[in-house]
Every structure is written in structure tokens, then in C-alpha cells.
Amino acid sequence: MAFLRSVIHLLWMGITVVPYALTIMLGTLLGVRGLPLYRIARAWLSLCISGARTILGIRVEISGMEHLPQGDNAGAVLLVKHQSTFETFLMPTIMPHPLAYVFKKELLYVPFFGWAIGRLDMIHIDRSQRTQAFNKVVQQGKDLLAKGIWIIMFPEGTRIARGQKGQYKTGGTRLAIDTGAPVIPIAVTSAKVWPRKAFIKRPGVVDVSIGQPISSVGREPDELMREVEAWIEAEMRRLDPGAYPQAPAAPAADTTTQSGK
Template identity: 50%
Template sequence: MRFLRSFLLLLYLIVFTIPYATACFFAFPFLRADKRYWMAAGWCAATLAVLRRLNGIRYRVEGLENLPDGPAVVLAKHQSAWETIALPALLPRPLCYVFKRELLYVPFFGWALGMLKMIHINRKEGKYAFASVIRQGRERLAEGAWVIMFPEGTRTSVGTQGKYKTGGVRFALAAAAPVVPIAHNAGHVWPRNSFMKYPGVVTVSIGKPIDTTGLTPDQLNQRVETWIETEMRRIDPDAYPDVAAGIRGKNGKPATATDTNGAGAARL
């Protein structure tokens, strides 16, 4: 049954994406940039609803009150394809993803992506590619969007940690924008490089903005990494055996952890 539901999701993604992207092609020339984004984000919201009903994948969001009312650079844990779909539907401002230019050539999805104000780079340009990120990113921030990056670069398996690269924090420093760290455990329901989808509740935790004033790239990167990885062990202790062993109570169940993001939470 789980395989069948995963297969039906694949069919949905194929059947729904093509007409939706086609509708975007016709509508986008007549829409402002922000309207284009929210139309595209509608595909994300619809897909989250399908994932909930078809695959039993639900979510809860902690720390919504931490989101700033101004420019920000969002740096998130990267375990799955789930967060790339979910975050545009969950966060209140347009998100500007930084991605390699080759994605623009993906039929329908990439074509629609190319009509949005995202940041696409040519990795072959080396250091000039980062200069392009800074230029495009500053423009997007000035327009009211948030720039989002995954500091680990690639998706990591549940319970593991990738190397945190400094591109995101260097951009935040160049743009003089605070960093909003995000942790989540989506790898349990949509594992990396896996066709199968599993029912469960994804916890998304949003941290307080990290002020970049006076910090070096290494100092800022360390603060981001420390918050995200510490939070990962709070929201998903069983994925880290050393942590799970340390917080289990006498009854063998994990002890209740204090919500470091405050009381605000959204459930679906």
C-alpha cells in the first residue's frame, strides 16, 4: 500500500505539474513578480495537501513568532525534497532560492521557475558566480523577498550532518541582513534519494534571527550550525543515539524538551 501511495504521488506530480506550469506560462506575463510567486506557491500548497491526504505526511511549525518584519536570509537544514516544496507555502514572504542554472532546462518545472525572480548561477564562473548571487540577492531583498539557501549544499541522511558552507553567511554579511535558521526532520517522511514516502509529522522549527553585525563569516557560520544542529537533536532526539540515551526517562520514553522557540506553533 505504501508503494502504491508513493506511485500515485509520482503520477500526481506529473499530471498536475504540467497543466499548472502551462497556466503559469500564460498568466505570468500579466502579473507582477510577487503575484507570480504566490501563484507558483499555490502549487506547493496543493502538493502539501496531497501529501497529507495521500501519504499521511503532516507537519507542525514552531517559532513563527521569530520571523522578522524585514529583510532576512533563511538558512535551513536540508534532508529532503519536502522542505523545498513546503517552505514557500509556510513562510509569509516570497522566498528567493539560489540554484544552479541547469534546473531551468527541466521541462515545465524549470521553465516556470525561469519566469520567477529567483537567483540562478553558473557554477563554472567560480568566484564571479558568488558576485552574481550578491547582486541579485540584494535586489530581491530590496523588493521584499527573503533569500533562502541550504548551507550543507546537498541533502543529508537522517541523523547526519553535512559540512556547513559559508556562501549563505557571506551573502548575509554582504547584504547586512539577519539570518533566520530553520531545523526540521523531513528526512523521516521523504528520505533523500528515495522513491518511498512514509506517514508521519514533520516538525519545522524556526529560530530567532541572528544579528550579523560585527561577525566574521566563520563566527556567523558557527552560530548558524550550532543552532540548527542543536535544534535537530531537540526535535528529533531518536535520530541521534547519544542524545536519545541521555534524555530517556525511567519509563523508557523521551523526556519532554522545552520549546526554545516559544509557545507559538501551527499544526496541520
Template identity: 60%
Template structure:
């Protein structure tokens, strides 16, 4: 595909996002006046499904998932998901893939995005002020424990921010610290989304994104840093298998 055609298709895709987010966000806000929790969450997930559908139909971004059978099926069995972070794509896709509601840990600045931010502010999510690290961790620990008790799965990107294709960020132990404190298994996830939607790029290109879900790793009796090193080793080895051209 030519660069100009990819740009045009990406423009259409982002227009699709902008147009469709408004009615879904308003519906979520209206519903949240009367109901909170799962009903509002699934309204928002419907918009995310439309977004991933739009990426596939408009821009040719397809995906395949392996390892779903490794995740628990019981409604109240918690896990903490620790995915590789290369793109906006996985932040949109993971809630549509998982059987349990996801509780993202994210910077509070996202709440100020019109419609999108207003809607996620009504969900069971953990928004933190990164400038207040001790206060932020207390919020993650308290709310993470509470939401997991309801059956939600917490999702935290260990690298913190999106990384370029073929590179590796610094894996921080926040997710494994929460896992050790709560006795919750962690699930490493590799995702090759930068092949189609690189960080800081407006242009999506056609291709196939691979998502590989690892086996849950028990956290009881572990140290957060040591546990995160195991998560990091699995993810980075799996990334080299999924996207060898990038490495």
C-alpha cells in the same frame, strides 16, 4: 504501513505531482508574458500547496511548525533563511509557510526540468553555475541584494545538498557571507523531513515533520565563518531535540 502500500501511495503522489504541475506551469508562463514578480510567484505557490496537500492526504506526511512568531512581519524587512536540508519536502513547503516571497539560490540545471524548471525560470530566483564559483558568487550578491530590496527573503541551504537522517553535512558560509555583506539577519531553521521523505528515496512514509524556526541572528560586525558556526550549532542542537531517535 507495509512497504508495498507505501510504494503504491508514493506512486500515486508522484503521478499527482506530474499531472498538476503542467497546468500551473503553463499558467505561470502565460502570466509572465504580461506580469512578472509576485503574481507569477503566487501561481506557483498554489501548485506547491497542492503538492504538500497531496503528500499529507495521499502519503500521510503531516507537519507542524514552531517559531513563526520570530520572523519579521514588515513587508520590506529582509532576512536570509538558513534551513537544514534533508529532503525535497522543505523545498516545496517553505514557500507555502512563509509570508514573504522566497528567493532560492539553486543550480541552473533545475531550469531544464520540463514545466517545473520552465516556471521557476520566470521567478525572482538566483540560479547559478556551480562550475564558475567566482561568477556565481557575484550573481548571488548582486541579485540577492536587489531581490531583498523588493521585500523577498533569500533562502540558502548551508549544507548545499540533502543529508541523510541523523547526519550532518559541511556548512558552507555563502549565506552568512551574503548576510554580512548586506547587513541582513540570518534565520536558522531545523527540519526533520527525512523521517518521511529521505534523500534519494522514491518512497514517502507517514509521519510528522517538525519545522523549528530560530531567532534572527544579526550579521552586522560579524565574520561569515564565525556567524555560520553559530547557525550550525543552533540547527544541529535543535535537530537532536526534534529527532532524538536519529542521533
């Protein structure tokens, strides 16, 4: 049954992406830019998430929404635990501000999906040119944050298997420091139901926990990222304790006494 549901949901996404992507591309030809196109994309993502709930039985429980910065001009850099495609689709549907993803340029060549996101206010980079790529992230990031668009990044860089931890890279904290925006750490347990690179998805609950904003003012990128990493990984263990091996128990204290001859 899980296999059949997964096939149906994949077909659902594949069929519905076409009219939404074509609408976005047509809109750009007519001179439409910015928020209207984002709303079209978010409507399709909402369709995918509601389809996951109805077809796959995947529900979402969110905590910490009160931690998000308030106000139309409040900036933020979201640093999110990355376990599957699910949170990529989910985040724009729950956030009060438009989001701009930082993503590799290869995604632009994915039919319909890539063609559409290439016309949105997103930041696509060439990973082979690291210095130029980061300069582009900072330059575009400043412009987008000034428009009230939040930047979202996955600090581990790729999807990480359930119960595992990748290497947290400092691109997100460097951007936050350069722009003065706070960072928002977010833990997501999507791999419980939608594992990394798995075709078959299973019913269950995805927990999303939003941490309190962490100021980037006067911070160093490495030090700030260590704080983000510590919060996310501790929260992942709280939300999904079964995925993480228990620390070995400390050896019992030796209460015996020895007497020398």
C-alpha cells in the same frame, strides 16, 4: 501500501505541475512579472503539500513562527537544514514573505518545473564559476531583499541523510553580511518520512523549528555560520533524537586507591 501511495503522489505532482507551469509561462509572454507569478507557483506547492498530507499521511508541525521578522520591508536570509525535497516545497507555503531560492542552473532544464522557476524571481547560478556565482547572488540578493523578498539557502548545499551533518558553507552568511540582513536558522526533520533520494515516503510528522534571527552586522562569515550550524544541529538532535547516536558514556571515576611498596 506506502509504495502505492508514493506512486499516486508522484503522479499527482507530475499531472498538476503542467497547467501551473504553463500558466506561469503564458503569464510571462503577456508581460506579467514578479508576485503574481510567485503566487501561482506557491499555489502549486500548496497543492503538493496538501497532497502529501492526504495521500501520504505526512503532517507538519511548526514552531517559532513568532521569531520571523515583522514588517513588509523586513529582510531575512533563511538558512535551512536540507534532508529532502519536502522542505523545498514546504517553505514558500508557510513563510509570510515571498522567497527566492538560490539554485543550480541545471534545474532550469527540468520539463515544466524548471521552465517555470526560470521565470520567477529566483537566483540560478553556475557552480563551476564560484566567484562569478557569488557575485551574482549578492547583486540579485540585494535587489530582491529591497523588494521584500527573502532569500532561502541550504548551507549544506545538498540533501543530507537523516542523522548526518554535511559541511556548512558560508555563502548564506556572506550574503547576509553583505546585505545587512539577519539570518534565520531553521531545522527540519523531513527525512523521517521523506528520506533523501528515496522513492517510498511514509506517513508521519515533519517538525519545522524556526530559530531567532541572528544579526549579521559586524560578523565574520565563518564565525556566523558556526553559530547557525551549532543551533541547527542541536535542534535536530532535540527534534529527532532517535536519528543520532548517543554520545558514549564517560568512564566511571576510578575510586580505588593504590599503595606503593
